[in-house]
Structures are given as C-alpha cells and as structure tokens.
Amino acid sequence: MLLTVTSRNVLLPDCDQPRPATINVDIRTGKIIEVLLTYTGGAACIKSGDPHFVDAGDKVVLPGLVDAHVHLEEPGNQDWEGFWTGTQAAAAGGVTVLIDMPVDSSPPTTTPRNLDIKRCSARGRCWVDVGFWGGAIPGNQAELKPLLSAGARGFKCFLIDTGIEEFPRVSESDLHTHMSRLQNSVMIFHAEMQNASTSARHRLDPRSYQEFLCSRPEELEIDAITLITRLQAMYPSVSCHIAHLSAASALPTIRATKAHGSKLSVETCFHYLCLSAEDIPDGATEYKCTPPIREDSNRNLLWDALIDGTIDCVVSDHSPCLVEMKELESGDFMAAWGGVSSLGLGLSLLWTEGRKRGVSIGQMIRWMSIKNAELAGLSDKGQLKVGHDGDLVIWDPQMEFKVNASATAAPVVITDRMIGLERAFVFQEQVDSL
Numbered sequence: 001m002l003l004t005v006t007s008r009n010v011l012l013p014d015c016d017q018p019r020p021a022t023i024n025v026d027i028r029t030g031k032i033i034e035v036l037l038t039y040t041g042g043a044a045c046i047k048s049g050d051p052h053f054v055d056a057g058d059k060v061v062l063p064g065l066v067d068a069h070v071h072l073e074e075p076g077n078q079d080w081e082g083f084w085t086g087t088q089a090a091a092a093g094g095v096t097v098l099i100d101m102p103v104d105s106s107p108p109t110t111t112p113r114n115l116d117i118k119r120c121s122a123r124g125r126c127w128v129d130v131g132f133w134g135g136a137i138p139g140n141q142a143e144l145k146p147l148l149s150a151g152a153r154g155f156k157c158f159l160i161d162t163g164i165e166e167f168p169r170v171s172e173s174d175l176h177t178h179m180s181r182l183q184n185s186v187m188i189f190h191a192e193m194q195n196a197s198t199s200a201r202h203r204l205d206p207r208s209y210q211e212f213l214c215s216r217p218e219e220l221e222i223d224a225i226t227l228i229t230r231l232q233a234m235y236p237s238v239s240c241h242i243a244h245l246s247a248a249s250a251l252p253t254i255r256a257t258k259a260h261g262s263k264l265s266v267e268t269c270f271h272y273l274c275l276s277a278e279d280i281p282d283g284a285t286e287y288k289c290t291p292p293i294r295e296d297s298n299r300n301l302l303w304d305a306l307i308d309g310t311i312d313c314v315v316s317d318h319s320p321c322l323v324e325m326k327e328l329e330s331g332d333f334m335a336a337w338g339g340v341s342s343l344g345l346g347l348s349l350l351w352t353e354g355r356k357r358g359v360s361i362g363q364m365i366r367w368m369s370i371k372n373a374e375l376a377g378l379s380d381k382g383q384l385k386v387g388h389d390g391d392l393v394i395w396d397p398q399m400e401f402k403v404n405a406s407a408t409a410a411p412v413v414i415t416d417r418m419i420g421l422e423r424a425f426v427f428q429e430q431v432d433s434l
Contacts, residue, residue, distance in 0.1 A: 001027045005392055006041045007056035011063070013383045016362035018060050025390030027052070031380075032390050056394045062365060063384045064096025064128075064391030066372040069243060069267065069315035070343060072098075072130075075121040076106025081320040083125040086343060089318075091127045093344030096391040098128060099376050102135035102156055103167045104319075110135040110167070111143045112150040129391075131376060133188065137168055141177045144185075153376045154186030156243070159224045160194045169194060172227060179235040186375065188241045191250075192216065192291055193223035207283045212333035216292045218247035225250045229257040232264055239263040241375060244317045246272050246291035248301035255310050265312045265375060268302055270349045271340045273314065275299075283331025289319070290338040303357060306367065313371035314350060318343035351397060361397070 009018035020039035041055030074082035102109030134152035276296035319339025327336035373382030
C-alpha cells in the first residue's frame with residue numbers, strides 16, 4: 001500500500017525552488033519509492049476520498065527538517081524539557097529528526113550505560129525520530145568506541161567550563177587522548193576557550209547586556225577555533241564540527257582551513273541570524289545564551305558566510321530551562337541560565353529573515369536538513385528522493401502568525417513512522433532506529 005503526497009510545489013534535491021511533483025511512499029517500509037515530476041491532484045482527482053492520498057495543492061512539500069543540536073534534559077531534568085514536550089515542539093516546527101546533546105541530562109551521555117538510560121527515558125515519549133550525541137569529558141576516552149558501537153552519532157565536548165559537575169571541560173591534552181582513539185567519527189566543539197580573563201573579568205553591572213557581551217568576547221571563540229583547526233590537521237580522520245558559531249571574526253581562520261580540504265564543518269543558530277545585541281535591553285535575560293548574541297554588523301557577516309558556504313548548517317541549540325532559572329525578576333545576566341528555546345520556530349525564523357536577503361527555500365533546506373543529516377551520518381534523511389525515509393512537511397510560506405506562550409502556527413508533518421496510520425499526522429513513536 002502507498003501513501004501518495006502531491007503538490008504544485010515540491011522541493012526536490014538539487015533544486016532552489018519547488019516544482020510540481022508527486023511522492024509515493026511504501027507504507028510497509030516507510031521509504032520513498034517513486035518521485036513523479038507532475039502534480040496529480042486537483043478538484044477532479046478521483047483519489048480525493050482516499051485516506052492515503054494527500055493533495056497539498058499550492059502548499060509547499062518539503063523534506064522533514066533535521067535539527068542536529070537540541071538539548072532535551074531527560075532523564076533527570078525533564079521539568080526543564082523532556083522528550084514528550086520537546087519532540088512535540090519539533091513536530092510543530094517541521095522538524096522530523098533531532099539529535100539530542102549529552103550534557104544537560106543526569107546522568108549525561110558519557111558511557112554506553114548512560115546512553116541506555118537515556119534511550120529508556122525516551123522510549124514511548126517521542127513524536128519524531130531522535131538520535132543521540134555522546135559526550136567527551138576528561139577520563140572517558142575508553143568509553144568512546146563503545147558509545148559509537150551502542151549508536152551514538154559522535155561526540156560533543158566543551159573547551160570552557162559548563163557549570164555542570166558531571167560534564168567538565170576538556171583540556172588540549174584530553175583532546176589528544178580522545179581524538180587519537182577515534183577514526184571516521186565526529187567531534188563537536190563548544191568553541192569558546194577557557195582563559196584567565198574568562199573568570200577574572202570584573203563585572204560592573206550584572207543587568208547590563210553590554211557587560212555580559214564583554215564577558216564572552218570573540219577572542220574566546222577565535223582561540224578555540226585556532227586549537228580545533230590545529231587538532232583537525234593532526235587527526236585528519238576525525239571530522240571536527242564547530243557548534244553555534246557567533247563570532248564573525250573567526251571566519252577567516254575557518255575559510256583558510258576549509259580551503260585546504262580539511263574535514264571541518266560549522267553551524268550557527270537562528271538567534272545569531274535573527275537577533276542583534278543593539279536591540280537587547282539591559283535586564284532582558286531571556287536573550288542570554290553562550291556564545292552571546294553579538295552586534296548587527298557581526299550578524300550580517302554570519303549571513304554572508306552562510307550564503308557562501310563557509311558556514312554549513314543552521315540549528316536551534318534549543319536549550320530550555322525552568323523560568324525562574326532565567327532570573328527574569330533580577331535581570332542578572334551573570335546568574336541567569338544561558339539558552340534560547342526555538343525548536344519549533346526555526347523554519348519560520350529563517351524564512352522571515354532569509355527572504356529579505358534573497359535566500360531560496362532550497363538553500364534553507366540545504367542548511368536545515370541536508371547538511372545536518374550529513375553531520376549526524378543519516379544517509380536516508382533530509383531529502384525527498386527514492387530510497388530515503390518518507391519524512392514530509394506540508395508548509396504554507398505565506399502564513400503569518402505571532403508567537404506567544406499559548407500557540408503557534410504549525411506545518412503538517414508526515415514521517416516514515418506515521419504513514420500507516422490513516423492520515424494520522426501526529427503519533428507517538430518508539431525510539432530505537434537512530
């Protein structure tokens with residue numbers, strides 16, 4: 001039995017703009033088995049009453065988005081955000097695959113046993129596909145290969161203090177030990193380098209956004225990225241990935257490294273592309289994240305680097321917490337939890353900002369689906385092509401909505417696990433496959 005989705009606007013691989021097409025998905029396997037370059041719907045279509053035939057009309061059919069940088073804090077901190085709510089937010093924003101970071105759960109994902117604990121917490125509580133990054137911390141080098149064998153997609157490490165006892169930062173010596181044991185794997189770096197000024201800098205006014213910005217200067221990212229590029233040259237079989245780049249001044253180093261063909265990739269985030277430091281009031285701790293949101297001139301340079309391919313992909317770095325942890329009453333940037341929650345909003349945010357700059361939907365899907373799937377080693381995700389999973393999003397690019405605490409407008413999401421459920425576009429999935 002087939003699920004057929006047809007539209008006058010389908011985004012196919014290697015296309016910047018949608019075109020008429022029909023996608024046929026095998027319900028038994030969840031795989032796309034045929035792509036027809038024609039629209040087969042319309043008012044006279046004899047399949048209009050078939051529950052396995054979806055006529056999207058003029059709406060845009062996209063491949064499901066892949067967000068490779070998401071913090072779902074379960075187990076241990078699920079009152080901040082867990083799999084049940086976080087994956088619903090993902091589905092509401094067209095994200096059909098997310099890769100969970102290892103750091104904020106308790107225990108963190110730094111051993112195969114801890115990965116099993118996390119999988120057990122996720123099982124039966126997810127609305128989209130979920131995969132897991134492992135964590136690289138001092139002393140766990142013997143756990144890395146077993147973690148890969150257990151299904152971890154790669155590893156995340158920090159070059160600056162995390163504030164989390166169970167997930168300390170790594171030193172350069174630690175990284176040599178870890179990377180010498182890895183081949184054909186991914187090491188993801190929180191690319192801010194600890195230095196003496198990081199903790200010694202005097203804070204004059206904890207409510208001042210400018211003071212907070214000065215406490216996380218661009219030099220911390222530049223120093224970290226300089227180390228990362230040196231390590232990548234020493235361990236060429238390890239793919240090095242720079243997480244959440246915010247400092248445009250690091251782009252020349254990145255460009256030079258990429259020009260030599262190194263296995264280096266870079267992501268940035270929706271908040272760095274859509275927000276500017278000049279617009280953040282003092283005391284507005286809801287904007288705190290690390291690295292910080294920088295000036296508008298910096299934001300424009302990040303866009304340029306994304307468009308020219310220096311930056312490979314865009315992620316949410318969804319990092320929720322309890323509202324009291326954001327210190328909204330005191331407005332203390334130094335005490336507030338750092339993180340922005342945007343898991344369900346990325347497609348709308350990037351489209352709103354990107355079309356001002358002439359960005360096509362094809363470019364956006366490359367940044368939000370294809371490159372993230374490649375980073376996580378998911379060869380059957382992120383594109384509408386034969387043999388790939390039938391993860392589809394039906395999206396209205398003209399719809400406008402205001403984000404508030406109660407509701408947002410959402411695309412219709414179909415994943416390879418939904419398609420046998422008689423047009424049930426929301427479902428509860430078992431997490432084992434990624």
